[in-house]
Amino acid sequence: MRPEFDCTLYVCTDRKLMSSASVEESVEAAIRGGATMIQLRDKDVTGREFYETAVRLKQVTARYHIPLIINDRVDIAMAVDAEGVHLGQKDMPASAARKLLGEDKIIGVSAAKVEEVKLALEEGADYLGVGAMYGTSTKTDTRSVSIETLAQIRQEAEIPIVVIGGIGKDNAMNFRKLGINGIAVVSSVIAQPDIEAAAAELKQIFLGREAV
């Protein structure tokens, strides 16, 4: 059985943006602040460094029982027994990843258009990362998604949706009322001086609760 997962506050790593000395430290702080899911993304390091970071990170996420999702590299996800992978439109197709991972792992797919969503559903995606919603400093090749397209995608897909791309304190309150399950964030958590506090605050804002 595929594990249940909660994508309310889905935190992606970024070695270049993080305010901590290590990816593990950043992630541990984010989890203490309320991150419900972690994605290791490391496009600019060697396969070996990515693998070794994944090994160390898995020890952190396992201690907190938080799912670890590996960006792009299905083999590294398998090697460290991560809970799943996240695939962009330029990565291996989800159907190929599913054959390798079997039914017990989570597969997320990035989508910006309704057609991409339909294909991701056919190929067996477990959740969708939809965006970029706003301009972002972490990705330069992003295609922006309007609120209308997001609403269409929400209608199309019964699986969980996280929005991504420029999500922060100023806009995190916009999505729950649209039926969006969570926010995927990079710099608005990982790059903040106090990662734990930033995670906690952002989660409250998304959930529409008063800060404690």
Next chain:
Amino acid sequence: MRPEFDCTLYVCTDRKLMSSASVEESVEAAIRGGATMIQLRDKDVTGREFYETAVRLKQVTARYHIPLIINDRVDIAMAVDAEGVHLGQKDMPASAARKLLGEDKIIGVSAAKVEEVKLALEEGADYLGVGAMYGTSTKTDTRSVSIETLAQIRQEAEIPIVVIGGIGKDNAMNFRKLGINGIAVVSSVIAQPDIEAAAAELKQIFLGREAV
């Protein structure tokens, strides 16, 4: 059982250097010229393009019963049922790849030093790619290997060794007498106007036979 393999003429692809219109055409010509093993190497394309090329290439190599080795990406090797992977020193460790691939797939490891060879043997490598032997246009970060180091490596390792890095018509005759099992080549086959003829000639030179 791991398949038997013959690494006499081990041809690596290079999309930027190839003289044919497609990777498949280049490889088919190389096989017709006598290539005994093919490595798909595609560092500069997206994961999806790498995967799709591997799918198409596997159809070619399977038709000729030639092993297809995938550079770096163990997941793509598994997805296309390639015969094995080749791992550089900066890729996932061979021991991690072995756990994913099982005992029936070929794992090759790049090594330039005796210590790297010892580690590769411990981690279960099936063959070694040793080099760079000479200067090369296809790799810029190479460390060169002397004939003395190559002889030491040959003594250390009982598994097949292919030499790589600047191997061509002028030097391919130097290695068989050292007990080297094969030559791994990129541009001296793939970049030639007549790939089939270049492969055939190079194989003859390595084997020390008169050209037919």
